[in-house]
Amino acid sequence: MSRGINTKCIHLEETEGKVDNYGAISYPIYQTATYAHPGVGQSTGYDYNRVSNPTRDQLEKTVVSLEGGSDALAFSSGMAAITLLMELFKPGDHIIADSDLYGGSIRLFKEINEKNGLKFSSIDCHKEKIEDYITENTKALYIETPTNPMMNVTDIRAAAKIAHDHGLLLIVDNTFMTPVFQNPLTLGADIVVHSGTKYLGGHNDTLAGFLVTDRDDIIERLRFLYKTTGSCLAPFDSWLILRGIKTLGIRMKQAEANAKAIAEWLKTRSSVRKIVYPGLPEHPGHEIQKAQARGFGAMLTIELESKEYALSVLEKIRMIKYAESLGGVETLITYPTTQTHADVPEEIRIKNGITDSVLRISVGIEDAEDLIAELTKVFDEIESGK
Ligand SMILES: *Cc1c(COP(=O)(O)O)cnc(C)c1O
Numbered sequence: 001m002s003r004g005i006n007t008k009c010i011h012l013e014e015t016e017g018k019v020d021n022y023g024a025i026s027y028p029i030y031q032t033a034t035y036a037h038p039g040v041g042q043s044t045g046y047d048y049n050r051v052s053n054p055t056r057d058q059l060e061k062t063v064v065s066l067e068g069g070s071d072a073l074a075f076s077s078g079m080a081a082i083t084l085l086m087e088l089f090k091p092g093d094h095i096i097a098d099s100d101l102y103g104g105s106i107r108l109f110k111e112i113n114e115k116n117g118l119k120f121s122s123i124d125c126h127k128e129k130i131e132d133y134i135t136e137n138t139k140a141l142y143i144e145t146p147t148n149p150m151m152n153v154t155d156i157r158a159a160a161k162i163a164h165d166h167g168l169l170l171i172v173d174n175t176f177m178t179p180v181f182q183n184p185l186t187l188g189a190d191i192v193v194h195s196g197t198k199y200l201g202g203h204n205d206t207l208a209g210f211l212v213t214d215r216d217d218i219i220e221r222l223r224f225l226y227k228t229t230g231s232c233l234a235p236f237d238s239w240l241i242l243r244g245i246k247t248l249g250i251r252m253k254q255a256e257a258n259a260k261a262i263a264e265w266l267k268t269r270s271s272v273r274k275i276v277y278p279g280l281p282e283h284p285g286h287e288i289q290k291a292q293a294r295g296f297g298a299m300l301t302i303e304l305e306s307k308e309y310a311l312s313v314l315e316k317i318r319m320i321k322y323a324e325s326l327g328g329v330e331t332l333i334t335y336p337t338t339q340t341h342a343d344v345p346e347e348i349r350i351k352n353g354i355t356d357s358v359l360r361i362s363v364g365i366e367d368a369e370d371l372i373a374e375l376t377k378v379f380d381e382i383e384s385g386k
Contacts, residue, residue: 005180006249008065012058029239030054049235051227056238060210062245063194066179068186069214073226074238078175078195079104080231081209083112085171085193087225088218091117094137098125098154100147100352102173102195103341122348126152126285130162138166144173146285149301149336149360150353151276153285156292160188169218175199175327180252181295185214196233198327202244202251206237251329254365255298258331261368262361262375263300269379273357274303298363299326301336307356309382310335314359316378320371326362331371334360 003013021028030053035046046052056074063072075081082105089095097109099122109120121133125143141163145154156172163170172184173193178200184192194200196208213219226232233241256279263277278289279296289296304310314322314335323332324339334340337356341349349355363371 005066008062009180009248010246012062012065014061014065015058027055027058027239027242029235031235050230050232053232053235053238055235055242056233059233059238059242059245062242063179063200063210063212066245066248067174067192067212068179068183069192069212070216071219071223072210072212073219073222074196074233074241075209075211075231076233076237077207077231078102078193078197078209079108081193081195081211082108082173084222084225084229084231085191085211086113086118087229088169088221089113089118089139092119092137093117093139094119094121094135095140095142096121096123096125096130096133096138096168097142098144098147098152099123099348100150100152101142101144102148102175103336103344105142105173107343124152125154125159130159131166134162134166134168138168140169140171142171142173144176146176146278146289146297146299148176149299149334149340149358151278151283151285151299151301153278153283153288155288156182156184156187156189163190164188176297176299177293177295178248178252178297180249181297182293185212187292190215191218195327196241197325199248199252200245200327201241202248202328203240204325204328204330204332206240208233208237208241251365252295252298255363256295258365258368258371259296259298259300259361259363262363262371265372265375266300266302271305271309271379271383272302273305274353276301300361300363302359302361303353303355304357304359310357310359312382313378316381317374319366319374326360328362329365331364331366332362334362336360 033049060072060074097120143154160170169190171191172189175195175198192212194210266272266275277300278285320331336354
């Protein structure tokens with residue numbers, strides 16, 4: 001029987017039964033650039049750090065055990081992972097990408113990949129007919145679900161069917177859900193992307209990124225590109241992410257419970273125009289989310305009654321921080337208009353619903369009562385004109 005996700009976060013089954021590394025319970029950090037050879041034509045299995053490192057290997061195997069698939073690559077950031085991924089394509093290739101992606105991914109596609117000859121169609125994958133955009137040059141479908149920040153839910157199984165009927169790769173950025181809640185490879189995706197900076201690391205203390213796949217032909221090409229371009233994750237950072245993953249299961253559970261409590265509290269406030277959280281039954285993607293994931297995550301997007309109200313929230317919060325990023329133990333509030341999505345053209349931003357009254361909340365693992373107490377104080381102060 002396959003083990004539960006919390007056990008997999010802590011133990012790597014394939015290396016069990018041996019006492020390696022002097023029995024160290026915490027996997028050692030192999031802080032080395034290169035490796036001595038026992039003899040001519042011989043190798044310990046490690047030759048140079050750009051290619052592989054034992055600490056990073058342990059991390060990559062852990063991510064494979066959580067996400068499924070046959071191999072994973074660990075990168076110095078999520079964007080490094082996506083940048084390398086785009087090297088699978090050549091000038092003239094066309095990619096259909098969801099229009100509500102992480103702002104940095106949109107910037108990469110528009111500012112760098114297009115310059116290098118790739119073509120993109122940016123569409124609302126949760127509601128538009130994807131087939132209408134497929135051409136003879138289309139090579140991939142690139143989605144996030146739920147999307148960032150508008151939390152649109154795309155049916156991964158249906159997207160995989162369309163992709164495979166037309167010979168496209170389905171690429172899913174699973175950063176928001178993590179393997180605790182969703183495994184895109186088992187739903188038909190070919191490649192999974194992660195910003196390990198977020199929930200996998202979980203402590204807002206380092207950057208990392210991952211690509212995971214179950215396709216041997218793809219992994220061979222990716223490994224070649226990886227050793228050639230050198231955006232690998234450093235040994236110490238690999239160890240930090242390994243340590244972060246140990247508590248991933250309980251962190252996701254607590255953050256999600258807090259997000260649900262905050263969503264319910266937000267419903268009681270008349271200044272909140274809109275709450276987008278897939279865990280609410282009224283969210284249009286709620287049923288699909290239930291069918292393809294084991295949870296709803298801890299990301300909430302809200303629209304307030306005005307831009308001034310939204311900015312006042314950012315000015316007044318204290319324990320909760322006004323900061324970019326997400327997925328850490330600390331609750332953070334982001335202003336997508338000038339932060340994560342500042343480089344997304346205004347008309348696309350507005351079309352996607354990212355107005356200047358929108359805030360994105362990454363709910364952490366503090367006590368829900370304390371989070372709600374702080375938000376109550378802030379909202380009350382704004383409303384009483386203090
Ligand atoms: C943050 C993020 C990225 C980029 O990852 P970095 O580690 O910041 O480079 C990609 N996708 C999503 C969904 C993200 O939230």
